[in-house]
Amino acid sequence: MQNRIDQLFAKKQHGILNIYCTAGFPQLNDTLPVMTALQQHGADIIELGMPFSDPLADGPVIQNSGTIALQNGMSLRVLFEQLQHFRERIHIPVILMGYLNPVLLYGVEAFVKKCAETGIDGIILPDLPMAEYEEVYKPIFEKYNVHLIFLVTPETSDARLRKLDSLSKGFLYAVSSSSTTGKDKDINMQQSYFERLQQMKLSNPVLIGFNIRDKASFDAAAQYANGAIIGTAFIRAIENSKNIDETVRTFIATIK
Amino acid sequence: MDIAINTSHSKYQVDKNGYYGRFGGAYIPEMLYPNVEELQQQYLSILSDPAFQQEFEALLHDYVGRPSPLYFAKRLSEKYNAQIYLKREDLNHTGAHKVNNTIGQILLAKRLGKKRIIAETGAGQHGVATATVCALMGLECVVYMGSIDIERQAPNVARMKMLGATVIPATSGSKTLKDATNEAIRDWINNPTDTHYILGTAAGPHPYPDMVARLQSVISEEIKKQLFAKTGDAHPDYVVACIGGGSNAAGAFFHYLDAEDVKLVAVEAGGKGVHSGFSAATTQLGKIGIIHASKTLLMQTEDGQIVEPHSISAGLDYPGIGPMHAHLYESGRAMFLDATDDEALAAAYELSKLEGIIPAMESAHALAKLKDLPLNAADVVVVCLSGRGDKDLDTYIRHMNK
Ligand SMILES: Cc1ncc(COP(=O)(O)O)c(C=O)c1O
Numbered sequence: 001m002q003n004r005i006d007q008l009f010a011k012k013q014h015g016i017l018n019i020y021c022t023a024g025f026p027q028l029n030d031t032l033p034v035m036t037a038l039q040q041h042g043a044d045i046i047e048l049g050m051p052f053s054d055p056l057a058d059g060p061v062i063q064n065s066g067t068i069a070l071q072n073g074m075s076l077r078v079l080f081e082q083l084q085h086f087r088e089r090i091h092i093p094v095i096l097m098g099y100l101n102p103v104l105l106y107g108v109e110a111f112v113k114k115c116a117e118t119g120i121d122g123i124i125l126p127d128l129p130m131a132e133y134e135e136v137y138k139p140i141f142e143k144y145n146v147h148l149i150f151l152v153t154p155e156t157s158d159a160r161l162r163k164l165d166s167l168s169k170g171f172l173y174a175v176s177s178s179s180t181t182g183k184d185k186d187i188n189m190q191q192s193y194f195e196r197l198q199q200m201k202l203s204n205p206v207l208i209g210f211n212i213r214d215k216a217s218f219d220a221a222a223q224y225a226n227g228a229i230i231g232t233a234f235i236r237a238i239e240n241s242k243n244i245d246e247t248v249r250t251f252i253a254t255i256k
Numbered sequence: 257m258d259i260a261i262n263t264s265h266s267k268y269q270v271d272k273n274g275y276y277g278r279f280g281g282a283y284i285p286e287m288l289y290p291n292v293e294e295l296q297q298q299y300l301s302i303l304s305d306p307a308f309q310q311e312f313e314a315l316l317h318d319y320v321g322r323p324s325p326l327y328f329a330k331r332l333s334e335k336y337n338a339q340i341y342l343k344r345e346d347l348n349h350t351g352a353h354k355v356n357n358t359i360g361q362i363l364l365a366k367r368l369g370k371k372r373i374i375a376e377t378g379a380g381q382h383g384v385a386t387a388t389v390c391a392l393m394g395l396e397c398v399v400y401m402g403s404i405d406i407e408r409q410a411p412n413v414a415r416m417k418m419l420g421a422t423v424i425p426a427t428s429g430s431k432t433l434k435d436a437t438n439e440a441i442r443d444w445i446n447n448p449t450d451t452h453y454i455l456g457t458a459a460g461p462h463p464y465p466d467m468v469a470r471l472q473s474v475i476s477e478e479i480k481k482q483l484f485a486k487t488g489d490a491h492p493d494y495v496v497a498c499i500g501g502g503s504n505a506a507g508a509f510f511h512y513l514d515a516e517d518v519k520l521v522a523v524e525a526g527g528k529g530v531h532s533g534f535s536a537a538t539t540q541l542g543k544i545g546i547i548h549a550s551k552t553l554l555m556q557t558e559d560g561q562i563v564e565p566h567s568i569s570a571g572l573d574y575p576g577i578g579p580m581h582a583h584l585y586e587s588g589r590a591m592f593l594d595a596t597d598d599e600a601l602a603a604a605y606e607l608s609k610l611e612g613i614i615p616a617m618e619s620a621h622a623l624a625k626l627k628d629l630p631l632n633a634a635d636v637v638v639v640c641l642s643g644r645g646d647k648d649l650d651t652y653i654r655h656m657n658k
Contacts, residue, residue: 053429053561054547056441057285063428075559100283101546102560126285127549151286155448160289178287178448 003145004093004121005170008044009205009226016227017218017255018045018207019234020097022065023082024074025051026239031082032089034238037248039092042256045207046090047124047229050079050098057126059182061232065239076106080114087119095122095149095170109140116144122170124149134167141169153178154193158200165202172204174225176211182232185211187220194224218255230255268513268589270580274462275551277586279579282461283549287445291453292461292549294368299463302364303470315359316474319392320349322356324475326482326638331610338631341492342613342641343479343508352616352643353472353504354385358454360471362389365452372396372451376440378405378433378500379571379618380412381643382456387421397421400439402432405570412647430564432573433500437548457501458578461549465506465578472507479638480511487636494629496521497640498595498621500536500571502578504642509590519591521629522581523621525567526594534566537594538577539585547576553585568597568651569617571643595624601655604645616643617651 008016019038023031031048038046051066051074058066086094096115103111103125115123123146128137133148141148147170152161155178165172174197177185187208197206208221209229221228234251241247274280274296284292302308316322325344333340345353358375365373373390375397377383383399390397399416403425406413416423426435437460444453458468476495484490495512497505499522512518527535535541542553547562554576555563567573577585584590595603600617603624608614615623619642631637645652 054434054438056438056549057287057445059442060428067428070561075561077559099546101556101562104545105543105556105558105560127283127546129281129283132281153287153289153448155290156286164286175287179446180287180442183446 003147003170005045005147008093009171012044013205013226015222016044016207017042017252018047018227018229019043020047020049020229020231021234021238022049022051022062022069023079024069024072025065025235026068026241028072028074030244031079032086033244034248035086035090035094037245039090040245041249041252043252044092044227046092046094047097048094050076050096050102052099052102055099057180059180059232061182061235065235076102080118083118083120093121094119095124096120097124100125100127108137112140112144112146115146120146122147122149124151124173126151130164130167138167149173151175154190161200165204168204170204171226172202172206173229174206174208176208176221179210181210183211184213187211187217198224215255266514268580268584268587270462270466276579276583278544279552279582280462280465281551283546283551284461285445287448288441291444291448295467296463298368299364299467302367303360303467308363308367311363312360316356320355320359321347322474323478323482324348326479326486328486329611332607335610336626336631337633338635338637340626341483341636341638343475343638345475345504345640345642346613346615346619346644350381350385350388351646352381352385353475353507354382354456355388356474356507357456357468357471357503358382358385358389361452361454362393362395365395365454366393368452370450370452372398372447373454374398374400374440374443374451375454375456376400376433376436377456378402378436378573379569379616380405380409380416380647381571381616383421383423384412384415384419386454386456387416387419390421391419398443399423400426400436400443402426402430402436404431405433405436408651409570409647410650432570434562434575441548457503458506458580459501459548459550459552459576465550465580468503469506469510469580472503473510475504475507475640476509476511479508483636483638491515491518492636492638494519494521494635494637495640496523496622496625496637498523498572498618498642499577499581500574500618501576502581504640506578506580508638508640513589520584520589521591521593521625522584523625524592524594525569525572525621526596527566527568529596530594536565536567536573536575538575539592540594542576550579552576552579552582568600569621571616571618572621593625593628595621599624604652613641614645615641616645617648619643
């Protein structure tokens with residue numbers, strides 16, 4: 001089967017909405033209800049965060065959601081149990097995002113295999129070095145047809161950008177400014193970087209993430225790329241939700 | 257002075273990819289790539305530049321007060337039936353070995369054109385040493401410190417502030433050194449162009465473990481000369497150092513790494529006992545993984561979450577060790593022991609009474625293992641006395657009254 005991320009970009013090139021949520025948050029068993037609501041109300045891709053004790057690239061809001069998820073009892077094993085039958089209900093692409101340490105301990109091949117078996121389409125591991133992926137892990141991801149998605153930033157040189165683009169599969173994750181998640185830098189300040197990305201005619205679709213928090217920032221980013229990724233603002237929205245489905249519906253309605 | 261540039265032949269030194277055996281590397285998110293890459297490209301040429309070395313040497317001599325004495329501890333030697341020498345890093349300006357590294361890195365930061373300095377600190381010694389060199393060079397200084405450590409090392413917090421630094425509490429996780437380091441790394445991500453991160457121990461992404469080890473290697477360079485002058489032999493039987501991330505140990509071991517006749521002893525913080533659930537003895541409790549962008553040994557759960565460690569000493573309260581030390585452990589080149597909170601306290605009291613020297617809580621861990629080494633009267637032992645105990649007086653007083 002063709003990877004669901006590729007299927008999506010084959011039929012839709014504009015305004016793709018990717019929403020990040022932390023697995024096991026706000027309650028341990030909210031993972032599937034949140035994912036179901038995201039699909040139901042119009043997200044195109046779900047990025048599911050695997051909580052980690054020391055998330056270096058994350059700001060306080062996502063850090064805190066991970067801490068709560070871990071306190072709730074979330075772990076890779078629990079997550080894969082929750083995801084066992086999710087493809088019966090959810091058909092949009094799902095990406096796991098997390099840090100390398102838990103994946104290394106689980107075993108990279110065992111992890112990627114498990115992702116393929118449960119129906120995960122892609123993985124983002126911001127602290128996995130490009131060279132190590134290329135030399136060691138790439139064949140594993142290819143064998144299971146699970147895409148590894150790389151990040152680029154405004155500081156990434158053209159040469160490195162090309163290299164990351166050649167290794168990334170599914171799409172390229174363009175971090176809008178060099179920052180941790182959940183800052184509110186002005187997206188419009190990054191115009192020249194976004195234009196540089198456009199002019200490079202990259203081989204992958206591009207989604208812009210970080211600092212995307214509302215309709216204005218989503219639209220601003222989406223005009224330069226195939227779409228954008230919302231994380232912190234969504235975590236904030238569901239943090240104290242009494243009715244997940246309703247909260248997700250309202251949240252997405254404000255963006256779309 | 258030679259800050260040990262030509263060392264790549266050693267099997268215990270970093271290789272060209274930034275690894276010590278299977279440990280090391282730079283597991284950084286892309287946001288840090290330009291900064292870390294710049295350091296990787298430049299650190300060796302900057303450190304080996306004669307102008308840099310001259311400036312470094314002059315500051316170590318005139319400002320830090322080096323060489324630090326190698327003191328023959330007569331009464332301690334009698335007690336433990338060996339020839340015990342203390343490498344007096346406690347007599348450095350600012351009171352610990354940490355300043356050797358911060359002097360080197362501030363000179364490097366200036367050459368890289370950085371305007372703003374950040375650092376993490378546990379005991380506050382590295383924070384003070386960083387605030388000090390920033391004052392000296394007129395650079396802005398921000399220090400991250402766990403909120404628990406801010407309480408237990410209050411004098412050092414006051415010193416940093418007096419030196420003009422901003423101290424930002426790290427309130428996530430265990431609220432200690434690990435979390436302060438996370439916050440410093442996040443700051444660096446958010447300030448990608450004007451900021452240099454002065455990491456205070458031999459940990460973190462390549463090139464930090466190697467860069468810090470080289471800057472601290474002045475410790476063993478001096479030990480060799482001083483010991484030769486005193487005994488006619490530059491090689492002791494043992495070199496003993498405490499290990500948090502591993503910078504004073506790296507410096508004390510550096511020039512002995514390939515001298516297999518010298519036994520290297522690293523002492524970790526056992527906390528309330530290695531299996532008490534309140535410990536920081538990484539080699540005993542850890543597995544390979546990634547902490548602070550380095551592949552090394554660290555304490556983690558079955559799910560790969562990093563464990564919150566415990567030590568009475570803020571400087572050793574860290575759930576990992578630098579990759580050089582992970583390799584020294586795995587290769588068997590160094591012997592790894594651990595000292596409990598209580599053993600360290602007893603050793604601190606003992607050194608105070610026998611030699612009139614109040615050691616830092618961290619250094620007391622190294623001293624605490626003298627009793628466990630199989631020593632003979634002729635054995636020459638060098639203990640790296642990494643810092644002085646002023647910052648720990650609250651802790652010492654509290655336990656004195658018990
Ligand atoms: C006096 C002293 N010794 C030792 C340490 C531990 O650090 P390292 O293992 O890097 O030498 C510290 C850290 O704060 C310290 O202040």
